[in-house]
Amino acid sequence: MKAALLLSNQHYGRRDNIYTEFSIVDVARECGIHMKDPTRREIRCRCPFCGNGRGELAASINSDKGLFYCFRCDEGYNAVTLYAKIYGIDTKEAYNELLKIAA
Numbered sequence: 001m002k003a004a005l006l007l008s009n010q011h012y013g014r015r016d017n018i019y020t021e022f023s024i025v026d027v028a029r030e031c032g033i034h035m036k037d038p039t040r041r042e043i044r045c046r047c048p049f050c051g052n053g054r055g056e057l058a059a060s061i062n063s064d065k066g067l068f069y070c071f072r073c074d075e076g077y078n079a080v081t082l083y084a085k086i087y088g089i090d091t092k093e094a095y096n097e098l099l100k101i102a103a
């Protein structure tokens, strides 16, 4: 069963192309990313691109800023670009899919 995504109550606008309508934690959970302690503001997690299956927590999710960042890949994503990258779709498609899931 799919968990409904909670809409973020933070509004930073679209500056830097950061979509804050979606909770990065919920999107990460939806994508099956293993998080160490999802209740913290700064959450250590596995990177789905370089660390999955190795038990390493090379990445971090900042729930305040709505960002995912992997220290090994040196790559950062917001909720929408993270979802897009994982599923190999473009950000517009990812955005629409997240809207559907959140509805």
Ligand SMILES: [Zn+2]
Pocket (backbone or CB within 6 Å): 047, 048, 049, 050, 051, 058, 059, 070, 071, 072, 073, 074
């Ligand atoms: Zn990585």
